[in-house]
Amino acid sequence: MSRRRGLDLQVPSALRPLGPYVPALAILVLQLVVFPMGIGTWALGVVVGLLTALVALGLALIYRANRILNFAQGDLGTIPTTLSVGLIAVSGLPYLLGVVLGLAAAIVLGAVIELAIVRRFHRAPRLLLTVATIGLSQLLIVCGLLMPRLWHKKIFTDQTLPDPFQAHLSIGSQIFGGSEITAMIVAPLLLVGLALFLRGTDVGIAVRASAERTDRAALLGIPVRRLQTLVWSVAAVLSFAGVFLHVSIFGFSAASALSPQALVFAMAALIIGRMDHLPAITLSAVALEILDQGVVAKYPAQEGRSYLVLAAVLLVVLLTRRVSIRRSDIDTASSWTSADEVRPIPIELARLRLVRWSRVLLPVAAVAIAAVLPLVLAPSQELKASTVLVFALITLSVVVLTGWGGQISLGQMSFVAVGAVVGAISSATWHIDLSLALILAGLAGAVVAVVVGLPALRLSGLYLAVTTLTFSLACSNYLLNRKEQSWIPRGDVTPRLLFRHFDLGTEAAMYEFVLVVVVLAFLAVAGIRHSRTGRVLLAVRDNERGAAAYSVSVVRAKLLGFALSGFLAAVAGCLLVHVNGAYDEKPFVVAGSLGVFTAAVVGGIGSLAGAVIGSLFLNGGQWFLPAPWQLLPSALGVLVVLLVLPGGLGNLVYRLRDAGLRSLARRRGIVVASLLADEGGDDLPEAIRVAMPERPAGLDGSAVDEPVGVDS
Incomplete structure (x- = not known):
């Protein structure tokens, strides 16, 4: 069974075998x-x-x-x-x-x-x-x-x-x-x-x-x-x-x-x-x-231009291709967009005072510990800590686009590069406040992400992945490369006084500013996740046709996911160029995009905590090992984590949380089916066995299922 989307043009039967060769x-x-x-x-x-x-x-x-x-x-x-x-x-x-x-x-x-x-x-x-x-x-x-x-x-x-x-x-x-x-x-x-x-x-x-x-x-x-x-x-x-x-x-x-x-x-x-x-x-x-x-x-002096031509050709081919929808394609796409969802705290336990306070105090404590790190870190370590925070924000943009929106982007660092260029121009050329530069960079990244994501309106999965990867290659080698573009600032990028009052000239001050921006971004994304916008993104990811049947605009939802992800990535790029003090295209190469995407999956593509864990995973081996061995921990780590924890390291954190909640429920005598069922098997806890009503026995002595009413 297959269906085609697009114009129903009458093609002569003699020319139909040539169809696959037309793009070439x-x-x-x-x-x-x-x-x-x-x-x-x-x-x-x-x-x-x-x-x-x-x-x-x-x-x-x-x-x-x-x-x-x-x-x-x-x-x-x-x-x-x-x-x-x-x-x-x-x-x-x-x-x-x-x-x-x-x-x-x-x-x-x-x-x-x-x-x-x-x-x-x-x-x-x-x-x-x-x-x-x-x-x-x-x-x-x-x-x-x-x-x-x-x-x-x-x-x-x-x-x-x-x-x-x-x-x-x-x-x-x-x-x-x-x-x-x-x-x-x-x-x-x-x-x-x-x-x-x-x-x-x-x-x-x-x-x-x-x-x-x-x-x-x-x-x-x-x-x-x-x-x-x-x-x-x-x-x-x-x-x-x-x-x-x-x-x-x-x-x-x-x-x-x-x-x-x-x-x-x-x-x-x-x-x-x-x-x-x-x-x-x-x-x-x-x-x-x-x-x-x-x-x-x-163009012998501009070898990077060929990557731009390749990206343009691929974009045109995908936008003009007549799409064939087959059941196998749908199954493959659904397998590509699968991501483990973080299970919310059961309502039976969410009302407890201990749980309510823990949900507030634990994140506050984590932010407080991060805020006092400059007191014990050297300036070079503060620079590394700022980089970890920036990459946490980049990984968060992948979580939004892939984990929630179901769109595979392998060129996320190209959106980061857009924000870095806009941030460098804003500070080095226009001399505007860094707060305004962040907004301009985010808007530019959102626009570029929407343009690159246009093929997602018709194709998804591998097609979109290769498109974004090609665009990333074009950006790092030509579009946003200082060797090819003379308008990109080449000197130092130093921010002016923030709000005309706060000096960000030291590593500690820049770290604190990056921490504030990243925390605000995480809070905003968490709010979006629990809003109608977040539910729409998840609905389109899981079932486009079902979401469209409920009057959800699939096109708008997909483009919104790209815009939000591009905004976050570009803001991170603006922060990164100011943390490093200059624009450099080396972090924005294709390998960087693949590394960020890998970190998001290893950290947990469906969770906010996974973005932070993935950032630590991405940068750890690059800082403490010599060049030939830098890829070894991440390579082995990726394979081991995906084999042992398919949901990522963030999933392990939430498993530990559920274990704590399960223990709390036992101590309080509260029956929570969603937690107790995880233990499964014949060894169900006594609490759930007591809570289960006895079923009448049949003629052969076996239990007989009864209809369960609303009151049960």
């Missing part, structure tokens, strides 16, 4: 008209596009098998590539032997990851598994950075792979050697081989069947889990082929398929190719890389 063909037309280039550069774009297509097809296979976006896809190929480079370029093994050993390592790596990690999340929401791949990516990055030490080297920078054979081919101004020719031969063969495998073998047909409906395939006797292990191994092989061939052409230092910049092109091809149409994904990857070569050829 339009991208090629855009390149030819707006960014023309020579045939040699065009051929180079085709070669790079084929290598990107290998990574994109690995993404597609894993999406079809697990319904996730695998952020470790590039790293699946980088680890065996590093091994092959070490064996060939350092140890001196023959080229072919090094490639075979790397290929074997890729197969084993993909299988081990699926068996040891991915399979543990078999029944978990797809959101958690996707975040787990982010942690997995960080873990593989650490392994890749440490692997050169096997050859007593810190990093592979000057190692180059020899050409597999000596040959030269001239196309226009480009001269292709043995490595380029190998890529031109091997990549198409792998693509054709994958197509034949999926369509012409029993195993391939079983993989396709299990990808369509996993439960139904399992009922038919298909070994779904073994096939998923095979899919991960195949995806690792495709990634290894793409990364290794990229290394052989451009060198190891340029082989950044593990980086978000290169991975975004593969993800964009995946989105344009409708997630599961492998030929369309291949053509889209080639078209995007050709377009990238054209933009770089026309």
Whole structure:
């Protein structure tokens, strides 16, 4: 069952098979008209596009098998590539032997990851598994950075792979050697081989069947889990082929398929190719890389402009695409937006004086402790404490958008960057009060977030995630990069007297000001959560159609969620630029956005306390460990937390709260079904057994259920 939204245009039946390829063909037309280039550069774009297509097809296979976006896809190929480079370029093994050993390592790596990690999340929401791949990516990055030490080297920078054979081919101004020719031969063969495998073998047909409906395939006797292990191994092989061939052409230092910049092109091809149409994904990857070569050829001094073009192309494609709504898509989207809700305190206990006072005094005590920290902290530690508070506010914006609104944003730091730029201009150029700068920054962030969130009106889940990620890449590399934009302040950013009276020139004063702003933001968000606006956001997240049936404007609710989240993120950006004393685009890179999103999920995507816990989690490893090891605690921490506590660390806090409430209820002799039922089983507490009325026995001595009236 499927339904389509959009204009019901009559398309000739002969042209319908070309529908999935139209966006890629339009991208090629855009390149030819707006960014023309020579045939040699065009051929180079085709070669790079084929290598990107290998990574994109690995993404597609894993999406079809697990319904996730695998952020470790590039790293699946980088680890065996590093091994092959070490064996060939350092140890001196023959080229072919090094490639075979790397290929074997890729197969084993993909299988081990699926068996040891991915399979543990078999029944978990797809959101958690996707975040787990982010942690997995960080873990593989650490392994890749440490692997050169096997050859007593810190990093592979000057190692180059020899050409597999000596040959030269001239196309226009480009001269292709043995490595380029190998890529031109091997990549198409792998693509054709994958197509034949999926369509012409029993195993391939079983993989396709299990990808369509996993439960139904399992009922038919298909070994779904073994096939998923095979899919991960195949995806690792495709990634290894793409990364290794990229290394052989451009060198190891340029082989950044593990980086978000290169991975975004593969993800964009995946989105344009409708997630599961492998030929369309291949053509889209080639078209995007050709377009990238054209933009770089026309603007050689502005390489970041290609990311802006990519973001614009992706936004236009998603806004003009005719949407097909299938039951499987709805199930996938609902799994992506699932978030554990914080259970309110039962009304039977909320009326107790002890509980009422605790709900007030505990937060007040926490704020009071935070307020006196400057008395015991050094100035450098005060700067770190201010940064933690700012990132708590950024994480709170993710909680609002994803946890409450159900919209996946992987580019949250781009909204923070907007606020930072507006804050820097307000203080360094306009010389206005910081309080007014915060408001202006928040409004600018809200407007930008609404524009970026426009695809959410028609598409959600992975589509929106890749769109926001691409926009973040465009912001950090071009739109809000000081190398590209001369209007961004380059000097120190120092606030004027706050309200013409309070001096914020010291770290302690700035910390206290940031604390006040963050506390006010948390209070405002808590009030919104308990208002009609908060209930509307949750209703749209859980069931758009049901909310619309009750006259709720789904469009308005989605845009409101983006606006509120963008406002909070931009206010945090304005605070951050004043805490650091200058504007710097380094915190706003794509890796920063992924880190904030991961921190929100690990802290607890549905709770306010999770925002603070996630902020501490995000910054801890970055401050106290050397550079090569900084990602290790967060990588292992993400995987461990998501395996043990799917609801995040914030969920653990609320479990402890419920345990305390359960103990209080026992002491007071109060029966609270919602708390006592958590203990379950046959060992129900005596209080609830006494409170349960006896049921009359049937003829066979078993209990008989009776209708329960209103009075009961």
